[in-house]
Amino acid sequence: MNKHTTEIVKQGLQKRYNAERRFRAYGMFAILISVSFLAVLLTSVIGNSVPAFQESVIELEVDLSQDNLGLSANPTAEELFNGSYENAVKAASYALFDISGRKEKRAIRDLISSGAWYSVRDAVVADPSLLGKPQKLWVLASDNADLYMKGIVTSDMPETARRLSDQQVQWLDELISSNRIQKQFAYTFFTSGDSREPETAGILAALKGSLYTLLVTILLSAPIGVMAAIYLEEFAPKNRLTDIIEVNINNLAAVPSIVFGLLGLAVFLNFFEMPRSAPVVGGVVLSLMTLPTVIIASRAAIKAVPPSIRDAALGIGASQIQTTFHHVLPLAMPGILTGTIIGMAQALGETAPLLMIGMVAFIADVPQSITDPAAALPVQIYLWADSPERGFSYKTSAAIVVLLTFLILMNAAAVMLRKKFERRW
Amino acid sequence: MKNTALLIAISALTAGTANAAGRDYIQIVGSSTVYPYATVVAERFGKSGSFKTPKIESTGTGGGAKLFCAGVGEGHPDITNASRAMKSSEKEMCAANGINDIVEVVIGYDGISFANAIEGANLNVGLSELYLATAKHVPNPDGSETFVTNPYKNWNEIRSDLPAQAIEIMGPPPSSGTRDAWEELAMIGGCNTFEWVKALKKSDKDAYEENCMHVREDGAYVEAGENDNLIIQKLVANPNAFGIFGFSFLDQNLDAVKGATVESVQPEFETIADGSYPISRPLFFYVKKDHVGVIPGLEEFLAEFTSENAWGSDGYLADRGLVPLPDDKRAQMAADVKALKPM
Numbered sequence: 175m176n177k178h179t180t181e182i183v184k185q186g187l188q189k190r191y192n193a194e195r196r197f198r199a200y201g202m203f204a205i206l207i208s209v210s211f212l213a214v215l216l217t218s219v220i221g222n223s224v225p226a227f228q229e230s231v232i233e234l235e236v237d238l239s240q241d242n243l244g245l246s247a248n249p250t251a252e253e254l255f256n257g258s259y260e261n262a263v264k265a266a267s268y269a270l271f272d273i274s275g276r277k278e279k280r281a282i283r284d285l286i287s288s289g290a291w292y293s294v295r296d297a298v299v300a301d302p303s304l305l306g307k308p309q310k311l312w313v314l315a316s317d318n319a320d321l322y323m324k325g326i327v328t329s330d331m332p333e334t335a336r337r338l339s340d341q342q343v344q345w346l347d348e349l350i351s352s353n354r355i356q357k358q359f360a361y362t363f364f365t366s367g368d369s370r371e372p373e374t375a376g377i378l379a380a381l382k383g384s385l386y387t388l389l390v391t392i393l394l395s396a397p398i399g400v401m402a403a404i405y406l407e408e409f410a411p412k413n414r415l416t417d418i419i420e421v422n423i424n425n426l427a428a429v430p431s432i433v434f435g436l437l438g439l440a441v442f443l444n445f446f447e448m449p450r451s452a453p454v455v456g457g458v459v460l461s462l463m464t465l466p467t468v469i470i471a472s473r474a475a476i477k478a479v480p481p482s483i484r485d486a487a488l489g490i491g492a493s494q495i496q497t498t499f500h501h502v503l504p505l506a507m508p509g510i511l512t513g514t515i516i517g518m519a520q521a522l523g524e525t526a527p528l529l530m531i532g533m534v535a536f537i538a539d540v541p542q543s544i545t546d547p548a549a550a551l552p553v554q555i556y557l558w559a560d561s562p563e564r565g566f567s568y569k570t571s572a573a574i575v576v577l578l579t580f581l582i583l584m585n586a587a588a589v590m591l592r593k594k595f596e597r598r599w
Numbered sequence: 600m601k602n603t604a605l606l607i608a609i610s611a612l613t614a615g616t617a618n619a620a621g622r623d624y625i626q627i628v629g630s631s632t633v634y635p636y637a638t639v640v641a642e643r644f645g646k647s648g649s650f651k652t653p654k655i656e657s658t659g660t661g662g663g664a665k666l667f668c669a670g671v672g673e674g675h676p677d678i679t680n681a682s683r684a685m686k687s688s689e690k691e692m693c694a695a696n697g698i699n700d701i702v703e704v705v706i707g708y709d710g711i712s713f714a715n716a717i718e719g720a721n722l723n724v725g726l727s728e729l730y731l732a733t734a735k736h737v738p739n740p741d742g743s744e745t746f747v748t749n750p751y752k753n754w755n756e757i758r759s760d761l762p763a764q765a766i767e768i769m770g771p772p773p774s775s776g777t778r779d780a781w782e783e784l785a786m787i788g789g790c791n792t793f794e795w796v797k798a799l800k801k802s803d804k805d806a807y808e809e810n811c812m813h814v815r816e817d818g819a820y821v822e823a824g825e826n827d828n829l830i831i832q833k834l835v836a837n838p839n840a841f842g843i844f845g846f847s848f849l850d851q852n853l854d855a856v857k858g859a860t861v862e863s864v865q866p867e868f869e870t871i872a873d874g875s876y877p878i879s880r881p882l883f884f885y886v887k888k889d890h891v892g893v894i895p896g897l898e899e900f901l902a903e904f905t906s907e908n909a910w911g912s913d914g915y916l917a918d919r920g921l922v923p924l925p926d927d928k929r930a931q932m933a934a935d936v937k938a939l940k941p942m
Contacts, residue, residue, distance in 0.1 A: 255649070288915075292646050367652075370639050447674050450626065451654055536638045538645055538652035539624070547624065547654045 219571050219578075226565075226572035229360040229373060230315040230323040232286060232349065234266040236294055237308045245305070254299050263291040263313065270354075271345060281342055287314035289374040314362065315355060317372040317565040322346050323357055326564075337564075363572065367538045368554065372565025375558070377573055379540045383453055383533070383548030384522060384580075390457020390544055391464060391521050396514050398461075399468030403510075406469075407476040408498050427466035434463045435527030443531060451532040451547035459527045464517035471513020475506040508595035515588040519581050525552045551577045622673040623895050625653035629663025629680030632709060632779075633882050636916050637680055637904075643915070644903045650896030653678075667885065668693035677890045677897055681883040682709070700888035700941040704901075705932060706910055708922035710846030710871040710879035711780055712858040719838040720762040722754075722859035726877055729861065730789025731757050732766050733781075733820055735813040744795045746810050749817065769823040769830050770814070770843035781843055782812040784878045785861075831856055845920040846871060846879070872925045879922070888939055905933040 240247055242265075243257035267286045268279055290313035297311065298304050318337045321327040327336045329343045338346070349355040367379030410416045438459035442448045448455045479502050487497040528534060534553050541548035549557070551573065558570040627637060634657040645652025658666065660681045667679035668689060685703070693701060713729065715722065724732075731737050732754070736746040754761035771778040790811035791797045800807040814820050823830045823842070830842040831852050841859070846866055849858050858866040862877050870876040884904075891897050903909060910916050912923045924932060 260647075289646065370635070370642055443674075449622070450674070451656070532656055535654050535656040536634070536641065537654050538642050547626075 219574050221571075222568060223571035223575045224568075225321075225324045225326060226363060226568040227360050228324065228357045229362055230320040230355060230357050231312040232270075232315045232319070233310055233312055233354040234263065234286070234290075235269065235308050235310050236262050236266040238262065238298060238305050239307060240305060243305075249302075249305075251299070254302060255295065257295065257298070259291040259295040259298070263294055270349070278341075281339060282345065285316055285319045285342060285345065287316050287371060287373045289369065289371055290314050314373050317563060318342075319346055319355070320373055321564060323350075323355065363569070367540045368536060368549065368557070369538060370536075370561075372561075372563045372569060375566070375569055377551075377554065377576055379537060380549045380551050380554035380573070381576065382541050383456075383537075383553075384550040386453035386541060386544045386548060387456040387460060387550055388518055388522060390454055391461040392514070392518055394458065395461035395464045395468050395517065399465050399514070399517075400472050400510055402465075403469050403472030403476060404498060404503065407473050408494070408502065423466050423469055427470060430526070431463050431524055432526040432530065434459050435530030437462065438527060439530045449545050449547075451535055451537070452545045453533075453541065453548050453550075454544040455531050456528055456533050456548075456550065457544070459531060460521040460524060463524065463527060464521050467517040467520065468510075468514050471516070472506070472510045475509025475513065476502060478509065479505045505597060508592045511591045512588040515584050515591075519584045519588075522550075522580060522584070523552055523577065525550070525556060528553055551580070624651040625678065625894055625897055625900055626676045627653050627655040627678040627680065627884075628658045628666045628676045629656075629678075629884065630660040630682040630882070631657045632682040633680035633706070633884060636706065636882070636919060636921055637884070639915060639919060640900075640904050640909055643909075644896075644900050648896070648899060648903075650899060653896075653900060664689040665692075667887070668696055668698060670696045671698055671887065671889045673894070675887075677887055677894050679885050681885065682880060684881075684883060685885060698887060698889070700939075702886040702888055702936060702939050703942040704884050704886065704905070704936055705881050705924060705928075706884060706904065706921065707916065707924055708846075708871050708879050708881050709780055710866060710876065710922045711777055711784065711843060712846050712849040712866045713785075713841055713843055713861065713878070714834065714849050714856045714858045714866075715841045716834045716838040717855060717857050719834075719840075719857075720764065721857075722761070722841070723863070724758075724761070724859055725792070725862050726785055726789040727792040728757050728761070728789070730786050730792075730811070733768060733770075733814055734786060734789075734811070735815040735817075736810045738793050738796060749815050749819075752819070764839050766819045767837070767840040768820045768843065769833055769840055770820060772822040773814075777843065777845055778814075780880065781878070782814070784880060786814075787811050788877060846922050847917055847920050868922070868925060871922050872928065882921070886936075886939075888941055891939060901936050905929075905936050 240249065242262055243259065245253055245257050249257070263286065264283060267282055270282060273279065273282060293313055294311055315323065318327070319342075322338055322343065323346070327338060329340075329347070333340050346355065362374060363376045365378055366374060366376030369375040406416065406419070438455060442455050442458060443450060483501050483505065484497055487501045488494075492500065525534065528550055532547075533549055534556065535547070535549065536557070537547050537549050539546070555570055555573045555577065558566045558573060625641075627641070629637075634655060637653075638655050641653040641655055644650065656663075660679075660683060663676075663679040663681065664685060667676050669675050685701075690701075693699075713722075713724075731749070731751055734749055737749050737751070739745045739747045740750065751757050751766060753763060753765055755763045770781065790807075791800075796807065796811065799810075823833060830844050831848060834840055834842045835855050842856070849856060849866060850868070864870050864876045866876050866878075871879040874881075886897070886901065891901075906914075908914050910921065910923055910929065912926070914923070917923055923929060
């Protein structure tokens with residue numbers, strides 16, 4: 175009998191070992207596949223974003239005499255703002271080379287960003303002492319010149335396959351050899367809002383829009399979510415009603431986010447007449463979306479605090495509120511924070527609800543408050559990905575990198591908080 | 600740390616309430632075809648003047664009209680863009696919500712040319728022949744009311760007096776607005792010349808669209824990228840090929856390419872502007888008159904949009920592919936806009 179059992183075990187042993195080995199192989203294979211997907215995604219996005227972190231600038235000698243700008247000898251601030259800088263910059267670009275004729279002028283104008291004169295104006299407004307004489311200024315090169323500088327468009331390509339003519343390439347080569355064009359860190363990308371010209375488009379407006387939106391989201395969802403969790407876990411009687419509430423919270427966490435956008439449109443925009451495209455509405459809608467996540471995570475964290483802690487506190491005479499706020503909540507805090515931060519990270523990457531409340535729009539100005547119109551980071555990525563100009567494909571990747579950086583920072587903060595404060599019993 | 604966070608929050612909130620007193624930027628909604636033009640004007644307007652940059656949402660013409668007609672007041676858009684004239688049902692909706700004075704602005708035309716190299720054959724076609732040349736499925740040539748995979752390889756198979764050369768067409772990819780317009784104007788227009796197909800639209804809309812708006816994929820239609828300049832270069836290199844691109848490129852390259860005559864009309868500024876050239880459509884925007892003088896900068900924005908520098912024949916919108924209105928119409932329109940003449 176005994177011998178018989180051992181026999182059976184021995185017979186099956188090799189099979190069981192094999193099954194175990196196979197199972198491990200499947201697991202490794204699954205991990206390998208997900209890691210390689212991630213690697214492909216990250217390398218393509220990061221690789222594609224590199225050109226966007228540099229911009230090309232061209233040195234122009236702009237005649238900033240009052241005569242040339244159509245200003246009086248001692249212009250007021252308003253006059254200074256309205257000077258004819260556009261013509262001054264155009265004239266300065268024609269002077270780069272010995273040219274004449276409309277076609278050549280146009281070709282040379284195409285090398286300078288059409289937004290270049292704004293920077294000249296802003297420089298003069300900021301420092302009126304520049305006025306009066308020709309000044310050497312560095313202005314942004316156009317998208318096409320920029321792509322040439324970065325080696326994405328090369329002179330080896332046939333003329334028909336690039337947006338620069340042979341003449342323009344020759345001009346650019348001359349500028350390069352005389353050091354009048356150079357690459358620098360892309361300040362514009364981090365200091366300006368959206369634009370239709372790839373070279374002047376920046377991420378700042380979308381970034382601030384996202385931050386304002388998240389600020390509203392966290393101010394609403396964190397206190398409401400935590401209070402709801404505390405009440406449901408510590409105070410609420412266990413009855414049919416609380417069961418229904420619990421089931422509904424769990425269901426809400428699975429509702430597609432666009433539904434919250436429709437709700438926001440109907441309730442906040444149409445009924446309460448809150449401003450369209452404003453981060454305040456975006457924040458409210460996203461907090462509706464993240465509330466279930468925050469409540470569920472907070473409840474789990476509170477539930478994980480051992481009952482012995484509560485019993486001990488109650489036993490030495492603490493009231494229920496004192497027990498909760500002095501003992502349970504501090505111990506549950508790491509879990510609650512982690513849940514909240516993950517909820518925020520989810521909100522940061524969301525576009526669907528924002529579409530309904532008008533935050534998917536061309537918004538060039540950097541928002542100054544939560545009621546100014548603003549886009550958000552994922553919205554900006556979507557809008558840029560849709561633009562035909564070549565330069566925007568690199569900007570898109572760069573914006574994704576910025577978004578990923580923030581997501582990683584937030585998740586790292588969640589991990590750190592958990593590591594630092596977590597207690598094991 | 601808690602206090603600083605609170606302080607930031609409070610300051611952000613109070614800054615908001617200070618601004619909520621009045622909307623100080625222009626709000627625009629509407630057509631995605633007009634969006635690229637409107638955004639360029641908006642950006643220039645915002646950066647060069649002392650007003651804020653208008654906010655533009657691309658909602659589609661219909662969606663834009665719905666938002667626009669929802670009411671008067673700061674919560675509602677000031678301008679809606681449209682790639683077709685406002686429908687009477689939309690005007691009724693506007694009127695029902697107290698919007699009676701709307702200024703209609705035609706900004707120009709979205710004209711599409713079908714062209715080949717100057718030494719190539721002269722083509723004189725109708726919309727139905729263009730449809731038969733570019734569609735994936737075409738009505739059965741034997742006359743029965745069914746669709747077959749496009750059998751036409753040579754132009755003279757479609758109509759015997761067309762040139763005896765292979766059909767080679769270079770056109771925009773599906774992501775392009777030019778492609779949308781081609782499908783909507785040329786192909787649908789050609790489809791509707793078959794009576795039974797036209798009737799199909801009512802009975803089976805899906806089948807109608809599937810067959811009328813599907814560009815062939817057998818190699819006769821080559822997607823040549825968004826770069827219209829590139830298509831022109833390729834046409835010059837291959838005189839047997841035809842290209843589909845915005846009219847402004849034809850106009851600027853008349854030394855190299857020529858447009859086909861469609862429904863006996865040559866693509867020219869005048870024929871596009873008066874609507875006789877069939878593959879073109881006017882583009883519009885509509886302004887709520889009640890908002891002029893209330894929303895800061897609205898009048899100035901209209902002035903910028905209707906300035907020669909913007910929508911003129913040499914303006915920056917023409918660079919982006921807009922077919923400008925003829926000179927006299929443009930001057931008339933600019934004067935009407937200045938006077939805020941309602942439609």
